[in-house]
Amino acid sequence: MKFSSLWNSSQLSFSSSSSSPSTAGSLVYKPVESARAIRLANILPSRAPSRPVVCELQEVQLDHGLQSYKALSYCWGQSSRKTSITCNGQRLEITEDLLGALRHLRSRDEVVTIWVDQICINQKNVGERGKQVQLMRDIYRCAEKVVVWLGEEADDSKLAYEFLHRVVKVLESCQKQLSESQLQDKSLPPFHAREWRALSALLSRPWFGRMWVLQELAVSSSATILCGKQQVSWNVLRDLILRMSTAGTWDNLFKVHRPQGTSADFLRSRLRHITEFKLNYEGNHSMSMKRLLLGSRWFEASDPRDKVFALLGLTPANHGIFPDYTKNVDEIYRKVAANVLFMHSDKCPVAGRGHEAMSLLAEVDRSEWKLDLPSWVPDWTANSRDSFWCRHGSLGYKAAGDSAIRLSWCKDPNHICIAGKIVDAVQLASNIAPPEVDSLDPRFVKKGMRTKQAEEILAFSRLPLSYWIYETSFIAAQCGQYNTLDFEAREKTYWRTLLANGSAKHCNEHFNHYKEIPISEYSKHYWHFRQYLAIICPNRVPNGADFANFSIALQPHIEGFTKFAESLALTSLDRRFFATLGGYMGIGSSRMQPGDLICVFLGGCVPWVIRKEGKEYALIGECYVDGFMDGEAMESEYLTVEDIILK
Numbered sequence: 001m002k003f004s005s006l007w008n009s010s011q012l013s014f015s016s017s018s019s020s021p022s023t024a025g026s027l028v029y030k031p032v033e034s035a036r037a038i039r040l041a042n043i044l045p046s047r048a049p050s051r052p053v054v055c056e057l058q059e060v061q062l063d064h065g066l067q068s069y070k071a072l073s074y075c076w077g078q079s080s081r082k083t084s085i086t087c088n089g090q091r092l093e094i095t096e097d098l099l100g101a102l103r104h105l106r107s108r109d110e111v112v113t114i115w116v117d118q119i120c121i122n123q124k125n126v127g128e129r130g131k132q133v134q135l136m137r138d139i140y141r142c143a144e145k146v147v148v149w150l151g152e153e154a155d156d157s158k159l160a161y162e163f164l165h166r167v168v169k170v171l172e173s174c175q176k177q178l179s180e181s182q183l184q185d186k187s188l189p190p191f192h193a194r195e196w197r198a199l200s201a202l203l204s205r206p207w208f209g210r211m212w213v214l215q216e217l218a219v220s221s222s223a224t225i226l227c228g229k230q231q232v233s234w235n236v237l238r239d240l241i242l243r244m245s246t247a248g249t250w251d252n253l254f255k256v257h258r259p260q261g262t263s264a265d266f267l268r269s270r271l272r273h274i275t276e277f278k279l280n281y282e283g284n285h286s287m288s289m290k291r292l293l294l295g296s297r298w299f300e301a302s303d304p305r306d307k308v309f310a311l312l313g314l315t316p317a318n319h320g321i322f323p324d325y326t327k328n329v330d331e332i333y334r335k336v337a338a339n340v341l342f343m344h345s346d347k348c349p350v351a352g353r354g355h356e357a358m359s360l361l362a363e364v365d366r367s368e369w370k371l372d373l374p375s376w377v378p379d380w381t382a383n384s385r386d387s388f389w390c391r392h393g394s395l396g397y398k399a400a401g402d403s404a405i406r407l408s409w410c411k412d413p414n415h416i417c418i419a420g421k422i423v424d425a426v427q428l429a430s431n432i433a434p435p436e437v438d439s440l441d442p443r444f445v446k447k448g449m450r451t452k453q454a455e456e457i458l459a460f461s462r463l464p465l466s467y468w469i470y471e472t473s474f475i476a477a478q479c480g481q482y483n484t485l486d487f488e489a490r491e492k493t494y495w496r497t498l499l500a501n502g503s504a505k506h507c508n509e510h511f512n513h514y515k516e517i518p519i520s521e522y523s524k525h526y527w528h529f530r531q532y533l534a535i536i537c538p539n540r541v542p543n544g545a546d547f548a549n550f551s552i553a554l555q556p557h558i559e560g561f562t563k564f565a566e567s568l569a570l571t572s573l574d575r576r577f578f579a580t581l582g583g584y585m586g587i588g589s590s591r592m593q594p595g596d597l598i599c600v601f602l603g604g605c606v607p608w609v610i611r612k613e614g615k616e617y618a619l620i621g622e623c624y625v626d627g628f629m630d631g632e633a634m635e636s637e638y639l640t641v642e643d644i645i646l647k
Contacts, residue, residue: 027090028057029122036062038132038139039120040069041087043102043112053085053102055119062138071143072116073216073223074101075151075206076302087119094118101149104226114147115139126325133323136212137219137313146220148213150205153228156198161230163195164202168239177248191256200257202227208270211301211310217274218281218314234278241275269298281314289315290340290360293380304329304371307380308336330373334414337377341407341416358405358604362387365589365621374414375618376646387622397605397624401631405603408643415616415647420601421639423628424580426609428475432590433468433572469530472498472577480583481627493626495526497585498577499567500624525564580625588623596620599644600633607633616647 032039041055060066077097084091085099094102098118105112117123121132140146150157170186180191189195205227207213217223223234244250250268258267273295280287287295292311301307309323309332320339321332340360363378370381406419476494485493499522574590580598592609597617599610607628609620633639 028088028092029125030059032059032128032132034061035131036135038062038115038135040067040113040115041119043106043114045107045109045111047108049103053099053106055085055087055102057088057120062135062142066142067113068144069113069115070105071140071146071216071220072101072105072114072149073140073146073207073213074098074116074149075210076118077206085119092119097149097151100152101147101226104149104228105147115143130323130325133309134312137215140216141219141221143220144222146216146223148207148217148223148225148234150202150207150225150227153230155201156194157202157227158230159195160198160202161227161232163199164232164240165236167199168236168243171243171247174243174247176246180252183247183249191252196253197257200253203271204259204267208267208274209298209300211296211299211306214274214277214296214299215310215313218277238275238278241271245272266298273298277314286316287314288340289336293336293340293378294363297380304381305332308332330371333371333373333380334377338413338416341376342409358601359387361601361608361619362606362622364619365591374647375620376416397629398631399600399607399629399633400602400604401634403602403634405601410645412647415645417643417645418601419641420599420604420608420644421633421636421641422597422599422610422644423607423633423636423639424582424584424598424625426578426592426594426596426598427581428478428579429592429594430471430475430577431468433575433577468572475577475579476585479579479585482583482585491526492523494585495522497587497624497626498572499564500571500587501629502567502571522564529564529568578623584625584627586623586625588625589621591620592623598623598625598628600628601644602641610644610646613647616645619646 029039037059039057039059041057044054044056046054075097077095081096082093083096083099084093085102086092095118098116101116105114117132122128167188170183170188178186184190217234220234225232225234225237244253250271254267277287277292277295279285289311292314293308296307296311301310303325305323305325305327308321312321312323321336337360341358360378361376364376365387371379373379400420408417410417473494476490476497482490482493572587575587576590576592577585577587578592579585586598586607589609593611596609596611599608601608606622607625609623610617611620
């Protein structure tokens, strides 16, 4: 292909300011000829890195005669930071972040053929955008290589690339979790060292939180991670993520080094799901739309519709949804929720899939709602946390016994009808459990306890939490169902409810796992926890002797204490403890209030909080209620099944 004439006209066009971006855009693009046609960009060579980037577009067919090309995976960056290149002899606006990637990809001597959305899709043509997005899976799958652009070198990124190879090699044979001292025995530096800080900064870059990267990386046959002039294959980065997960080092690393406003769990989960999506796709393990939606909670999209569109290429079924940027986000979220619930049927769900479909409703339990949606439709732009529903497999929650789910449509498309039993009502509800913070009481550290131990204990034992524990203790005392129990039995019921009867455990590679609480073991953990809260209770100021005595007494029990504290923090975060009119205790949605009703839907693993609004109900969120987690509602002759319309 000859590019000399293009080069001359390109330079002329680039220096001219007479052509506005909108006019130039209409000249750059010709309509694609067929449904399977795409454009590729040929980047002209340059021996001078500072010279303007010049490219020419060519139309090709995905299904035959496709030439070799690279596909770029990157972050658009701030849309306000625009620059331009010359494309087909016209000025074309792109973001500065993309320009940096193009300069690094450009060859000194040869034409480089790439696919990149900002250039190869006419972004001003909404119809074309939707049609081309449908082809994204095939575009990245057919590419010779997917090039991931993390950005220019910064924050010791060169050191990070050198160090990650070292970590991968050191942890090659690791089969268990390692402490910081054990890592140092393997010649790795302590977590506060510069190398770990550089690695954390690299893996916290915006690309790792971008929604579209899940598909772009998952379907690639080969991928290279590029940062400035440094590069590493995805296989090496994958090994780093998996081996550090096995060694249990992610939480420790991100607790020491992480961007302000993020949590260790947030960053760890992003890396986990990027890797999981890739491994599942490579292994031909199809993931349901619901699982994809849950796994992508941690990722961001500038257009909220892409929270669904970016996943369509990773699931065998499209759920009747196609990328259409003329549709509003409310309509798209409602449609995907309805299709997951009814499993492609307008009448009833597929037999045997009731639990999978109903689990979607657990995702409506959010304190933060950004969109105006029906109460049964999850807002996929809202923040995420583990649901009670995700624990049912390991803990055996069975609120509806062996009953079968019963769903039906209503005339109003914003309403659905679910059969269930209303079993109780909320009488008292606590304040919302305080969020996790990392503050330490310096007096505790000064009394001889190692800093690591003090961090583990006090990360979960703050004064706001002590207020919340005492408030929930008072509410629990109002629950008449337990009046016949002795003190120890009442306390056991109370702390089991605080933990929703499950202890949290971070598993090696992927998920937060939950297991049934060992009663005798956790009873001791609970009382050590209360011992600490007695020291910092709201009615007195702790003195040095309290901390000195407690630190000595607690030394043998630090591991158990922190197990209980971690489980409490994960379960109670953004939730309320409550008492029912029937005298039961529970924990559930932060949006609940006295007067809300407790309902067990047929086919459901957990109870739900609903609110009467006229003739319909609003779904508030899931809950754990002691006394209603093992099919008791279904066995009761006094509770009748009714059709509950959710609006």
